Amino acid sequence: MTVKEEMSLKKRSLIVDTEDEDDFEKISDEKNSDVIQDQDSSQQPVEDQSSGILFYILERHQWMFAIWLIPISICYDIFMWFRARWNYWTSNHLAYNGKAYAKHLHREKVKDVQRQVEEWKLSGCEQPMCTARPGWQSITLQKQHYKDRMYNIKIDMPDILKIDKENKFVTVEPMVTIGTLNGFLISYGWTLPVVPELDDLTIGGLVMGGGIESTSHKYGLFQYICRRFEIVLGDGRKVDCSPTENKALFAGIPFSYGTLGFLTCVDIDIIPYKPYIELTYHNVQTLDEVVNKFTEVTNDPEVDSVEGHMYSLNTGVIMSGKFVDQVPKGAKYNVLTRWYKPWFYKHVEKYMDENVQKVGNIEYIPTEDFFHRQNKSFFWMLQKVIPFANNVIFRYLLGWTMPPKFSLIKLMRQKLLPQEFKDHKDMVLQDFGFELKDLKHALQFIHEQTEVYPIWLCPSRHCIRTPELEEFSGFKKEHTHIDIGVYGYSTLKSYHPIESQRRMERYAIDHEGYVAPYAETQLTFEEFNEMFEFPLKNYHKLRKEYDCEKAFPHVYEKISKLGRS
Numbered sequence: 001m002t003v004k005e006e007m008s009l010k011k012r013s014l015i016v017d018t019e020d021e022d023d024f025e026k027i028s029d030e031k032n033s034d035v036i037q038d039q040d041s042s043q044q045p046v047e048d049q050s051s052g053i054l055f056y057i058l059e060r061h062q063w064m065f066a067i068w069l070i071p072i073s074i075c076y077d078i079f080m081w082f083r084a085r086w087n088y089w090t091s092n093h094l095a096y097n098g099k100a101y102a103k104h105l106h107r108e109k110v111k112d113v114q115r116q117v118e119e120w121k122l123s124g125c126e127q128p129m130c131t132a133r134p135g136w137q138s139i140t141l142q143k144q145h146y147k148d149r150m151y152n153i154k155i156d157m158p159d160i161l162k163i164d165k166e167n168k169f170v171t172v173e174p175m176v177t178i179g180t181l182n183g184f185l186i187s188y189g190w191t192l193p194v195v196p197e198l199d200d201l202t203i204g205g206l207v208m209g210g211g212i213e214s215t216s217h218k219y220g221l222f223q224y225i226c227r228r229f230e231i232v233l234g235d236g237r238k239v240d241c242s243p244t245e246n247k248a249l250f251a252g253i254p255f256s257y258g259t260l261g262f263l264t265c266v267d268i269d270i271i272p273y274k275p276y277i278e279l280t281y282h283n284v285q286t287l288d289e290v291v292n293k294f295t296e297v298t299n300d301p302e303v304d305s306v307e308g309h310m311y312s313l314n315t316g317v318i319m320s321g322k323f324v325d326q327v328p329k330g331a332k333y334n335v336l337t338r339w340y341k342p343w344f345y346k347h348v349e350k351y352m353d354e355n356v357q358k359v360g361n362i363e364y365i366p367t368e369d370f371f372h373r374q375n376k377s378f379f380w381m382l383q384k385v386i387p388f389a390n391n392v393i394f395r396y397l398l399g400w401t402m403p404p405k406f407s408l409i410k411l412m413r414q415k416l417l418p419q420e421f422k423d424h425k426d427m428v429l430q431d432f433g434f435e436l437k438d439l440k441h442a443l444q445f446i447h448e449q450t451e452v453y454p455i456w457l458c459p460s461r462h463c464i465r466t467p468e469l470e471e472f473s474g475f476k477k478e479h480t481h482i483d484i485g486v487y488g489y490s491t492l493k494s495y496h497p498i499e500s501q502r503r504m505e506r507y508a509i510d511h512e513g514y515v516a517p518y519a520e521t522q523l524t525f526e527e528f529n530e531m532f533e534f535p536l537k538n539y540h541k542l543r544k545e546y547d548c549e550k551a552f553p554h555v556y557e558k559i560s561k562l563g564r565s
């Protein structure tokens with residue numbers, strides 16, 4: 001049976017009996033009942049009466065629970081800080097049979113993954129495999145129910161193995177988080193060319209599920225700064241892939257979501273760390289200005305960092321930055337992550353004011369602070385969880401404790417809330433990719449569908465490592481896509497979590513754009529194929545070549561709501 005047939009079958013059976021369809025009807029009913037309630041406000045929704053005080057508090061005053069997560073988060077961060085350094089030190093200073101201990105330990109861990117795959121084979125290969133990492137630890141808000149019906153493989157690999165200063169790369173295991181890795185590299189005078197926001201994202205997640213940052217216009221997505229993947233295949237073999245070895249597999253691993261093999265090690269480029277960034281805030285007042293400014297700064301070879309915040313359909317601030325060694329005398333200096341400083345997006349918003357612009361729109365920020373700029377407020381999502389965390393009194397007293405761990409907030413909601421409260425019906429959390437030429441129209445369309453602000457904008461080039469790898473990519477090196485990050489709560493009455501999402505996805509397909517698969521998508525299998533037609537050609541070939549059909553689910557089954565259920 002072909003993948004397409006399998007998916008159509010699955011889809012048909014889902015339509016008969018899945019919670020998706022139930023969800024769809026439930027949400028439609030709720031939307032309709034919202035309208036009825038508006039007309040007759042004396043009518044109380046039945047759900048509210050039965051849900052009780054606990055759920056009311058969790059829904060409206062999440063902070064009462066979230067503040068208890070703060071001390072746990074602090075202890076966890078301190079533990080991870082020491083653990084990374086201790087493990088690196090011991091494994092690089094101890095020897096095992098004359099060889100570095102780090103190498104020995106890593107080999108043992110890989111053997112353990114291979115052993116588990118062998119056990120799966122002996123068990124009859126009835127369920128496909130996936131990683132055993134619990135869903136709540138992952139940053140994605142998707143519900144990973146599929147883990148319950150698949151064969152779980154433990155990948156306990158949280159170590160940084162080696163910094164090769166001569167050849168400028170770092171070797172890491174997949175469970176290392178980006179925050180731990182980058183803090184560690186900085187202490188040695190290095191950094192990564194692309195440092196995605198949110199410290200808890202893992203290297204495995206960023207390779208398999210994608211990562212982007214404001215330096216991506218220069219270095220591309222996170223996958224483009226990786227030079228080697230070590231993979232345990234579905235038959236238990238360990239293979240290396242790179243631009244010269246198993247190059248089709250190397251090109252196919254990013255965005256495969258662990259459905260071609262288990263990632264056990266990655267070599268990632270490093271660059272010398274420059275301690276400051278000179279950041280210029282450009283105020284924009286029309287969508288044409290937005291497009292022109294992005295075109296200008298993205299193509300300026302002197303510019304190291306480009307991103308933008310839109311605060312309404314037409315107005316926003318675009319930031320361009322250059323990493324530098326020193327702060328010039330008399331320049332404006334901002335230590336952005338001091339505990340009492342306002343949330344970054346609030347700080348940037350001030351530059352929409354002409355008077356602020358007149359005083360000066362350039363400031364110098366320590367680079368490490370810049371890397372963490374959106375962490376304290378999870379872009380702007382913390383506002384909903386702890387709304388007063390940007391209040392000046394709170395910042396001075398308790399700002400140093402922020403933010404609580406994203407995964408713990410997710411766990412809290414999963415454990416304490418009943419099903420009907422777990423889904424945020426008005427929440428939008430999606431990244432769309434469009435070519436720069438389509439940015440204006442795409443912003444207008446997304447505005448009509450959601451009216452969620454701020455919006456994050458981040459350009460990215462396709463920095464394919466070698467010309468030979470271009471045959472596996474639908475993109476050319478010079479193509480620039482712009483990521484439109486829509487994170488927040490829509491106040492539009494017409495917003496519908498499924499229908500609006502489906503309209504935006506259709507729009508993306510029709511305009512040669514795409515949605516980031518980490519978020520909730522409503523794509524059918526046919527639409528998924530339409531959106532990612534080119535990379536899926538290589539993907540399907542690889543699944544045959546490496547015998548993945550039984551070993552791993554199809555990527556669609558992991559990322560789409562319909563496929564995942």
Ligand SMILES: Cc1cc2nc3c(=O)[nH]c(=O)nc-3n(C[C@H](O)[C@H](O)[C@H](O)COP(=O)(O)OP(=O)(O)OC[C@H]3O[C@@H](n4cnc5c(N)ncnc54)[C@H](O)[C@@H]3O)c2cc1C
Nearest residue numbers: 138139140174196197202204205208209211212258263518
């Ligand atoms: C709220 C939010 C904010 C975000 N912010 C950013 C951002 O600022 N910048 C950015 O670049 N991205 C961002 N993302 C996207 C994020 O980078 C991706 O969702 C990423 O995949 C999440 O990483 P994770 O560590 O949570 O991985 P997971 O969700 O745990 O893993 C992602 C996929 O990779 C697979 N996988 C992981 N490790 C392995 C392995 N060793 N072997 C095989 N398969 C594996 C998992 O099975 C899963 O299918 C954000 C996402 C969310 C939901």
